[in-house]
Amino acid sequence: MADMKEVIKEYIVDEYLDDDDDIELTDTTPIISSGIVDSFSMVSLKAFLEKKYGISLPDSEATPEAFDTVQSICALVQKHLAK
Amino acid sequence: MVYSDRTRQLFADELTSIRGKGLFKEKRFICSAQDAEIxxxxxxxxPRRRVLNFCANNYLGLSSHPEVVAAAHQGLEERGYGMSSVRFICGTQDIHRDLENRLTEFLGTEDTILFPSCLDxxxxxxxxxxxxxxxxxxxRLIHASLVDGIRLCSAEYDTFKHMDMKHLEKKLEAHQDKRHRLIVTDGVFSMDGDLCPLGEMVALAEKYDAMVLVDECxxxxxxGKTGRGTHEHFGVLGRIDLITTTLGKALGGASGGxxxxxxELVELCRQKARPYLxxxxxxxxxVSASIKVLDIVSGSTERRDRLEWNTRYFREQIVAAGLNIREGETPIAPVMLYNAKLANDMxxxxxxxxxxxxxFFFPVVPAGAARIRVQLSASHTKEMIDQCVAAFRKVGEKYGILGLDKQGIIDKYGM
Known part of the structure; x- marks a missing residue:
């Protein structure tokens, strides 16, 4: 779980943040409701998770709420890994 | 009753919630023709009051130009009020064909299809x-109508960081297995006034076998030197695969896109695009007035040149007044305030x-990036711009933000 959190954080920083962004990303930092990632751009995060963890996230579950923090993203991935 | 009290209350609650978040859009009535002073x-x-208008898309000041109004009258007299038909049944007049040909010539493309709006x-x-x-x-910062159009399409989609060509290249490499790659951007971004680096983008598109669509609204x-658009500015006329644009802003300001x-792509739109069909x-x-607009902008760069001068002058003066402005060269000049309430109050x-x-503030622009968006027009006089800057100086002084940088404003008001 700790590894997964770090992998996802690294992806979010690399994919969404600019070098001059002064944002400390913790497990509970809201990334969508705060505007760091918009719902349109969320698609690349979904594709990354599906490829990295070999899962398929249905649109009904890949919601802005589920993708709002590293913690909630991990919970969603764990749920699908357990299936 | 279908629209029961319960149903009404649910919708009313939603409106209350929008008001509670400070996102409710109030009605503002313009009781004159659209112009620099309204x-x-x-x-x-x-009570009605006369104010200077610094928030219209009337970039060339043609919305109420007498020659444009006269051409609209002529179209009304000669071709009637409405078409009562979609284009492909009995809604295409000779002047629709003329306007499409004129736009093709002006934009330097192969063919053009009109839509009721650029959103369509x-x-x-x-x-x-x-x-x-x-x-x-x-x-990532393309216009909402492009986002909606992309979501209506069965193609996969991906995004790249705003105007980051290295990130775009990474994405192009990653999607080489697809049949077609289409890069989508705004030429000028409506909230920031940024100019897309179209020259670099076209070079990448050619390297990675991709098409380019630019929204030029x-x-x-x-x-560009003769006002044809971002592709003229970056010297890539004729190398853009698709341009979408509007007749509802600089090109007359009425409607249509x-x-x-x-x-082949334009012809496919004629066969399959639902808002057209x-x-x-x-x-x-x-249509008639839009043809006149193209006569005016093709015949002289005077208005475009005046807009360029007005833009430069406003940008210089507002910086000298001690306000923060997003740097750039377009007539969209956002005065950055970062805090939503401050932007609203000012x-x-x-x-x-x-x-x-x-x-403007979140969610229209990213959180912490609230601003007052100023839009210049060729119909603004130097005196009008001086009045606008003087007002910004007075109001900025009231809120104690003159001379403060981004961090200074955030320290004072928060994000």
């Missing part, structure tokens, strides 16, 4: 030309000073 009733029921063009173009085997790679008529580009043809008076005070400008 008569406004705001709030609703308040953006809603229809992707679904008409792409399928599930394809990918759309879009800048905030560029057509005034960006188009997709202009490669012959299922919506009325543009009214003859607007725009209200600017109105009291006789300057009509609007504050």
């Amino acid at each position: 008569e406004v009733e705001y709030p609703e029921g308040a 063009a953006n809603a229809g173009v992707f679904e008409a030309i792409l399928g599930a085997e394809d990918v759309i790679i879009a800048d 905030h560029a057509s008529g005034f960006i 188009c997709v202009s580009g490669r012959r 299922f919506s009325n043809a543009i009214a003859p008076s607007i 725009s209200r005070d600017m109105y009291a000073e006789g300057i009509y400008v609007v504050g």
